[in-house]
Amino acid sequence: MGMTDKQFQSWVRFMLEALLEIKAETDPEKRDARMEKILDNLQRTLED
Numbered sequence: 001m002g003m004t005d006k007q008f009q010s011w012v013r014f015m016l017e018a019l020l021e022i023k024a025e026t027d028p029e030k031r032d033a034r035m036e037k038i039l040d041n042l043q044r045t046l047e048d
Contacts, residue, residue, distance in 0.1 A: 003011070018038055025031040 015038075018034075022031055022034045022038070025034060
């Protein structure tokens with residue numbers, strides 16, 4: 001099942017916001033935990 005252009009743009013905005021939040025995080029442990037969560041979600045998406 002494919003995505004429309006609007007759905008893809010929405011997904012890119014979601015990822016950009018999540019990555020910007022990680023970039024702004026000052027606590028290295030929290031930053032690492034957030035990044036790990038995003039990486040895990042992306043990996044699970046690829047496996048579906």
